[in-house]
Amino acid sequence: MYIKPMTWDHNSEHKAYHFKTAFVGGAWANNVRMHVGADGLIAALSVDSAAEEGDVSFSGFAIPAMANAHSHAFQRAFAGLAERRQAGNADSFWSWRKEMYGFLANLTPEDVSAISAQLYVEMLKAGYTSVAEFHYLHNDKDGSAYADKTIMSKAIIDGAERAGIGLNLVPILYQRAGFSGGDLSDGQKRFYLSTQDYVDLHSSLNCEKSIGFHSLRAVSLSEVLAVSSAVSDVGVHVHIAEQQAEVDDCLKHTGARPIEYLYDNLPVNDRWCLVHATHVNEAEVAMVAKSKAVVALCPSTEANLGDGIFPIQSFLAAKGRFAIGSDRHVTINPMEELRQLEYVERLSTQKRIVLDSGANLWQGAVSGGAQVMGQANGLCVGAKADVLVLDERHPSMAGRSGDEVFDALVFTSHGNPIKHVLASGNWVIKYGQQKHQETILSNYNKTIISLMERR
Numbered sequence: 001m002y003i004k005p006m007t008w009d010h011n012s013e014h015k016a017y018h019f020k021t022a023f024v025g026g027a028w029a030n031n032v033r034m035h036v037g038a039d040g041l042i043a044a045l046s047v048d049s050a051a052e053e054g055d056v057s058f059s060g061f062a063i064p065a066m067a068n069a070h071s072h073a074f075q076r077a078f079a080g081l082a083e084r085r086q087a088g089n090a091d092s093f094w095s096w097r098k099e100m101y102g103f104l105a106n107l108t109p110e111d112v113s114a115i116s117a118q119l120y121v122e123m124l125k126a127g128y129t130s131v132a133e134f135h136y137l138h139n140d141k142d143g144s145a146y147a148d149k150t151i152m153s154k155a156i157i158d159g160a161e162r163a164g165i166g167l168n169l170v171p172i173l174y175q176r177a178g179f180s181g182g183d184l185s186d187g188q189k190r191f192y193l194s195t196q197d198y199v200d201l202h203s204s205l206n207c208e209k210s211i212g213f214h215s216l217r218a219v220s221l222s223e224v225l226a227v228s229s230a231v232s233d234v235g236v237h238v239h240i241a242e243q244q245a246e247v248d249d250c251l252k253h254t255g256a257r258p259i260e261y262l263y264d265n266l267p268v269n270d271r272w273c274l275v276h277a278t279h280v281n282e283a284e285v286a287m288v289a290k291s292k293a294v295v296a297l298c299p300s301t302e303a304n305l306g307d308g309i310f311p312i313q314s315f316l317a318a319k320g321r322f323a324i325g326s327d328r329h330v331t332i333n334p335m336e337e338l339r340q341l342e343y344v345e346r347l348s349t350q351k352r353i354v355l356d357s358g359a360n361l362w363q364g365a366v367s368g369g370a371q372v373m374g375q376a377n378g379l380c381v382g383a384k385a386d387v388l389v390l391d392e393r394h395p396s397m398a399g400r401s402g403d404e405v406f407d408a409l410v411f412t413s414h415g416n417p418i419k420h421v422l423a424s425g426n427w428v429i430k431y432g433q434q435k436h437q438e439t440i441l442s443n444y445n446k447t448i449i450s451l452m453e454r455r
């Protein structure tokens with residue numbers, strides 16, 4: 001029998017893969033054959049089937065890949081900066097934001113493309129096969145529009161294509177400094193679009209895309225409504241209630257808390273992705289869970305920025321839906337995000353296994369991520385053929401079987417056991433390597449060195 005050799009260019013119209021062990025339709029199965037259609041979706045799945053001629057065969061454990069529900073690509077280049085105490089010992093999210101604005105002031109579309117490509121290769125290697133890119137850096141350095149208003153969006157699309165990740169581009173509307181209105185600061189002028197320019201940008205991008213509003217502090221309710229009525233039937237992303245000061249300011253100007261205010265005025269449903277939602281009270285937890293919106297939690301970023309702790313226990317008890325995102329990219333590792341989510345609860349309750357097993361945390365985040373991306377959940381016919389193959393010979397996986405595989409994946413950190421990655425049926429990571437990784441990395445390094453010199 002001829003089993004297809006491992007080459008980079010396995011891009012025939014119909015791809016066939018064979019997995020020794022795979023998590024299919026919510027259960028473990030052996031000898032799984034998977035056919036992928038030209039659309040990148042799983043066209044057929046069969047268990048207890050022998051490999052056939054032309055199949056690419058994998059040993060190890062095949063599991064559904066993770067979607068990254070929240071990313072700001074350019075911030076990858078800023079990770080590790082802004083970690084020194086400023087004068088007055090009053091460092092906060094707001095002082096970090098000021099430093100971040102200083103960093104992004106010099107970015108060009110070429111820089112953003114180089115950074116995105118590197119970031120997305122790192123995501124693929126870490127097990128994220130798709131990403132919702134929350135993109136608000138639209139304008140030139142002086143705040144004026146580029147001649148080609150799509151140039152920054154195209155830089156991100158270019159980075160995603162070179163890496164091979166599934167991109168859900170979320171162009172973001174950002175129009176004002178705060179709830180009281182007010183002109184944008186110099187650091188924010190690269191973000192501004194008029195509502196019409198936003199709608200035009202959205203319609204001119206030829207890619208998978210959602211709509212998004214930076215936050216209720218940065219976009220008035222009337223503009224949220226205007227965009228929502230101009231572009232319907234897509235995912236909707238918004239940062240919400242990330243900082244206590246934001247909640248206080250919203251209360252002061254609207255008489256309501258941000259999530260209350262959102263739900264009072266908009267028909268929030270399962271197309272919505274609420275990013276962070278950190279500062280929620282019990283009534284809001286119930287409201288969000290009932291609406292079936294997904295909360296995109298970014299534990300590493302929320303810790304790094306000192307945001308606060310989302311009440312995940314009561315949210316899960318109310319059957320709330322969550323996804324994870326790497327946001328500012330201090331780490332690109334879905335296992336670490338989930339581990340941190342659970343560990344914060346263990347530390348604050350002095351108990352163990354507070355939220356759930358590694359298996360259920362992984363599957364919960366995969367399910368929420370699929371909802372954010374508008375895709376079917378898990379490995380089943382009609383879902384995107386996004387698969388991670390874990391190395392059964394990795395020390396963390398040795399002797400593990402069934403759900404112990406997920407638990408070992410989430411709750412150990414001894415190097416990366418992800419050996420192969422399929423994204424939309426394309427075999428994008430082989431033996432931990434991406435085809436263009438050397439070129440992408442060297443381009444990234446050159447870009448960062450140049451950026452540091454331009455500071």
Ligand SMILES: [Zn+2]
Nearest residue numbers: 072134239327
């Ligand atoms: Zn964010």
